[in-house]
Amino acid sequence: MYFDKERFKEEFIQKLQSMQGMSLEEASVNDQYLALGATIRDYISRKWIQTKRQYQEKNDKQIYYFSMEFLLGKLLDMNLINMGIREECRAALQELGIDLSLLIEAEPDAGLGNGGLGRLAACLLDSMAAMHLPGHGCGIRYKYGLFEQKIVDHHQVELPDNWLKDGYVWEYRRPEKSVEVRFWGRVTQIVQPDKWLFIHEDYEPVLAVPYDIPMVGYHNNTVNTLRLWSAEPAQLDFDLSSFNRGDYIRAVEYRHSVERISKILYPDDTHYEGRLLRLKQQYFFVSAGLQSILSDYKRKNRLWQGLPDKISVHINDTHPALAIPELMRLLMDEEGLGWDEAWTITTSTVSYTNHTTLPEALERWPVDMVKSLLPRIYMIICEIHERLCYTIWEQTKNWDLLREISIIADGEIHMARLAVTGSYSVNGVAQLHTDILRKNIFAGFHSWQPYKFNNKTNGITHRRWLIKSNPLLAKLITDTIDGSWIKYPWDLIQLLRYTDDEEVQQRFCEIKRRNKEALAKFIKNKYQIAVSTDSIFDVHVKRIHAYKRQILNVLHIMHLYNQLKENPDWDIVPRTFIFGGKAAPGYYIAKQTIKLINVLAEIINHDNSIQGKLKVVFLENYSVSLAELVVPAADVSEQISTASKEASGTGNMKFMMNGAVTIGTMDGANIDIKNAVGDSDIVIFGLTAQQVFDYYAFGGYNAWDIYHNDSRIKRVLDELINGFFPNEKEEFRPLYNDLLPNNDEYFVLKDFSGYSEAQRIVDNKFRNKQGWCSMALANIAHSGIFSSDRMASEYSVGIWKIKPHIITG
Structure with missing residues (x-):
């Protein structure tokens, strides 16, 4: 749309006066946000009325x-992007001494x-x-x-x-x-x-x-x-x-x-x-x-x-x-x-x-x-x-x-x-x-x-999950294959030609580092936890539910911590495990899982003996806006639901589109991602859906057998109830009971060994920086088919x- 900078500034100031009853100098950031939103809303309304009228006529x-x-x-930032006036608006506000990013942040x-x-x-x-x-x-x-x-x-x-x-x-x-x-x-x-x-x-x-x-x-x-x-x-x-x-x-x-x-x-x-x-x-x-x-x-x-x-x-x-x-x-x-x-x-x-x-x-x-x-x-x-x-x-x-x-x-x-x-x-x-x-x-x-x-x-909208949340990566893609992918996201497949291009890889790695620095700064400021951007940002953010198996991730972290306590010089790539998500207020087991993550984080993050090789962070009040900070920074996308339980997932698509490598089960859209990128650019483990159905139908699964035959599992499960967590000896008994006396409904213990091996593969692959960049770029290239434009x-x-x-x- 045509943008008249001077008229826009006049309209913005008029909104401040008419809505807030104050001058530009008096206005707070929130006042400015409300005035800007109202100004943009007026622009939108003209097209809105036009759309409704033509729908009615046709x-x-x-x-x-x-x-x-x-x-x-x-919606402010997205509306500016969709209207094609974000940078013009930013420049106009800058002339008034206003930082558009602060107004975007002010929106709830x-x-x-x-x-x-x-x-x-x-x-x-x-x-x-x-x-x-x-x-x-x-x-x-x-x-x-x-x-x-x-x-x-x-x-x-x-x-x-x-x-x-x-x-x-x-x-x-x-x-x-x-x-x-x-x-x-x-x-x-x-x-x-x-x-x-x-x-x-x-x-x-x-x-x-x-x-x-x-x-x-x-x-x-x-x-x-x-x-x-x-x-x-x-x-x-x-x-x-x-x-x-x-x-x-x-x-x-x-x-x-x-x-x-x-x-x-x-x-x-x-x-x-x-x-x-x-x-x-x-x-x-x-x-x-x-x-x-x-x-x-x-x-x-x-x-x-x-x-x-x-x-x-x-x-x-x-x-x-x-x-x-x-x-x-x-x-x-x-x-x-x-x-x-x-x-x-x-x-x-x-x-x-x-x-x-x-x-x-x-x-x-x-x-x-x-x-x-x-x-x-x-x-x-x-x-x-x-x-x-x-x-x-x-x-x-x-x-x-x-x-x-x-x-x-x-x-x-x-x-x-x-x-x-x-x-x-x-x-x-x-x-x-x-x-x-x-x-x-x-x-x-x-x-x-x-x-x-x-x-x-x-599908997911690439306009929010790439153009808005990861503008540097969006620019790299446009510079590399031109901008047709914005209107036709399946054109991202053209990026396959550049997965081994050293210049593209270098730019991608630098963008990923900058995104990780932004997330690390947020974590430091909000939680006073210092995380290294050289570590693998391993991200598990979604609704907290037993079938999504955050507990599998946690038990594996406990296992890694046990190994590091025994051998602090153990050669692993440092890992930052990032969790986020809400549990339904009445869902006791899910809320216990959140507490376990946070108690474990308290122990690991303050243990200097492991030389900072593990960090655990729980991001409270996970939201779309927080996801826009987390998704571009992720190296690894945790999609580890029990096979057959996750209908599709869309978080897996967001992470894929931003160059994270999926570690996941053969469940939901993980299968579609695997079919798109091939076996080499995703890390798959665990039971298949048919195997899960067979266990449910015919029995034969006994969690106690795994507990007694895998010393790693026995140790971490015992730690839930033996005083490993100070002052929490019986606190996690319900989680223990869910996995053993209740026979592990979602096959956490059955998949533990495969998950551990998959994480070892991730460790090895990440050491090869060029190979990892190639994997990440291949995931981005194949992500166009998961656009919600295709779905619509x-x-x-x-x-x-x-x-x-x-x-x-």
Whole structure:
């Protein structure tokens, strides 16, 4: 876009005056950030209005992506990059004595997600806008996000993430587009000559208020929309003359009940009230989103039969699966359609991505809870279930199949089965994951409707994870192969010609060192831990969960430490092990793992006898912004989940794109990375998915056998409970029990030997600097296929059937 420097400076100063009521000289960095954000938002709004107008005029098909999470990160820098004015803006601000980098740093990370699910959704929105695809997001505007993580006395402590305390400069509140969402109450059925009417009475109303955030396309005029819903009390009429204390208490309770819906992401579901709140959240945003979509559709179209030709609704994992019965409710109860017609429309409109093979993550809700909270939705789910069972029995006469696909079973509603039943497309997010869905998780559905199932491997946006977070590397790539890769990321493959080029290798090594220096400085300033940039930066950052096996990494570090204590002169390449990630507040074992990492770090980092050859760092409150500092600095990417458990992963792709070498199992997208780079440029170890399934199915694995036959494992496990950790003799007993008495569900001990050997291979490879640089550059070259641009293209063509719409300026 054309950038008028003088006009920009005038507009910026005017924003300071009008918004903050102060001069440039008085303004703090945060004041300046808010004024700059508002200035840029005005620029974006012009294109946003233009985009919406042309979408409406063209009336092409649009996609609405429903997700519980959208892990956006900071938007100021990305918006400047996508608009093509970052350097011009930097220069203009510099003339005013302002450092743009300080303003970028002042922006809070939006508290709208936690991990890979939310980051994938954010990358997809970025790519759809960049590729001129009419695609939008729908989610919840969480007041406090997940939580802010603090490490206090080695423990994770959860604090409110008050990211909205100064407002959010990128959002627009749209109260005129608010809708009502209904909970509780009862449904009355009225029989009429030609149909049944269902009247929802005595319900609790909740007002869903939308906040819209523009999603800016890269160097184009497209600006799509992320719509987030906030729960507010509906207008209540009180007779003030009889507004006694009891009425007041009930009113306050109602307000608090409503506001809790959009207060935090993933309330603790280890108790009934937490589960109920999660269910409320899920229905709240799908009902609000669908009401908004259908209202917009009605203004432009007359026939409901044409809805699938104009609208695609995509549900990101099982959280939004209630979109299926809710769409049925809206079409039948509000628009007067019959069941068959509404079902045809619904199952031609909704598509579903599954993100997990973990049974506990394939959501199930108690029948009584759904029946009470959502009485009409429960009736519709029952009807879907009964019709499905009738159809299956009529076609197959197979009781086993019937049990396998039943939506309602054992007093619970299986949301993943509902999602598969009501969708026209079901996809996994890596080839192995999709194969597991077909053969294991949804084998019954696949045998009955194989045409629904397909694979769409995850991706990441190279605009954030390379251009923004690693600009020096981005410049090296452009200098080496030209800049076509920015628009066509698969062109990164051209870098293969230069993996052994000494000049390219030298520049890459210098960039990696500078990135490591930046991270080392951050670690020193925040944690007072000095780490050497000559050491291997071995990074394991992701949600803390048993299947992701941070504990395997920790046990191996303990083993290395034991060896160094016995032989301080042992010749190993110095290692800095960097961890980061949050544990769910109610997940005790994960929180114990965090404590173990921090207690171990305390011991190792203060032991001078090992000559600084090992350092351990836990980065608290891991976030997108922190990832942008960590990922470019990594030498080794830890992707060591139990094979078959990680659906795909996207962290592995980010690290790969920034020149880190993966050490990992044959799981998720690790397999796709291995197939891309070849055996020599990745380090693979451990059980395969089939071996894991065989152990689960046929038994034969005994953790005690490994404990008794591997002295390394026996020693480190004993150290969890024998006083090796001062003042913590029994603290880590639950971790010990998880691995031995509970028989090591995720095969940590089984894979320990292979992991140790893989780490030895990494040590040897890192000693050969030229060979290591060649590996790193080869990983970057092959990373283009993991761009979310490729992913968005595959979804748009293979599932949604939407076309690019070029927005004219």
